[in-house]
Amino acid sequence: MRPIRLLFAAGLAISAVAVGLASASATEQIVGGSRASIADHQYVVFLSTPDGFQFCGGTLVADNKVVTAAHCTIRKAPGDVRVVAGREDKTSAEGITSAVTDIWIHPDYTDVRVGSDVSVLTLDQRLPYTPLGLPDANDATLYAARTPATILGWGRTAVDGQSSQYLLKASVPLVADADCVNSYSDYDAKAMVCAGLPDGGIDTCQGDSGGPLVVNGRLAGLTSWGVGCAAPGNPGVYTRLGTYVDLVRSRL
Template sequence: MAKTLHRLITALAAAVAAVGLLTVVPASADVSPYIVGGTRATISQYPWTVYLATSSGGQFCGGTLVKGNKVVTAAHCTSGRSAASTRVVWGREDKQSTAGIVASVTKIWIHPSYRSATSGYDVSVLTLDRNITSAYLPLAGPSDTALYAAGTSTTILGWGTTSSGGSASRYLLKASVPVVSDTSCKQSYPQYNASAMVCAGYPQGGTDTCQGDSGGPIVAGGKLIGATSWGRGCASAGYPGVYARIATYNSVLTQQIDS
């Protein structure tokens, strides 16, 4: 049976993937996923899309700017990390450029109930050392049930790999995928928790987030409805991507964002 993977990448995982042996990495490691079946996206169109990097500049996850100095990402991206070793890169569409801002992180908040991505509570808030002047993306809330209805068109974004175990994208990529019903997602993943997660993808696969995209946004109706969390492989038929359901965590996230 194929294993479920957090959508993260580590230097070790990248090296292993290079010889075709992608393995599950610890939740405390630097991991991140990529967009499979995507196209180039512009930062000007999605200015709130950011990526997380190590202190040496290596990208390992995605995130969403939700306030001048606050970024929402996945808990599995930040678990085991220190603020001092983490950077947030804003306004840099091409990872090989020097565009935008590299902000230091002064605080990492992880949902206190988080244990693993597949158990839920896979949300984290980063506090930056500065205010970034940019458009922010509002969070979905409990009243936004229509955004989670099966068939709702969403946009996924990231700099992750473009195939399972492949190479990370140099550029920001995007793709459109429909929300999958909770019933269907439960059939794909017995551990799926509808109150904590939301699935999106096509039955035939082909388009998905992947390693390196973890923590990045899935957007519908102009709101952040999810953070890239986990899945079985990338873009496999019958196995959609799984995202942390932001509406469920709206209250606790808002407390952290406004603090």
């Protein structure tokens, strides 16, 4: 299992003093990525604790709704989470910080390796940013192998990498289900989709959980799990949102 995708919760238990001391390492970004403009990706948001500790990403899909991973919100109350939108530089004061009034978690979620890793947050205000469209549940071509996808987030640049304060993006191809099964015995093609390069080098990492996998201008997936960061033969595993999109739409 890729611990850098799942150990974000440990950061939520540290004290306010420790948050301040660890802020540099807590804001690390995508491996192999490049600087992204928030103006071009207004739908990308990050989740933080009330005292500003960033622990996951998310996607604005309506003016007051954010889709993220269930493992980012499990066992959390709405008051535990803030959503920051319109902020490219996490050290700046740009954008809007919203409180969360409701957290919906897929009722079947138990573990990232089982699937159903999806959550919908309702915000306390309507945001003036452009949301990202949801996929069509019947669009099988959206998940075709080798289709280029865009990943975005504020996660680490390596498993033990240094941090950057800015939003990053990268392009990775979707991986055939058969190849994902070879990499991960827990892979479930109905619930998941893989993306990455055979030789590694580009991937999501700790802090990117819940962020978007964008294909053809649609939210095709959510950063979920994997082994290592950008390691050869270990692509990133993403929630296959097309499987859950009808249920997600019912929460909007």
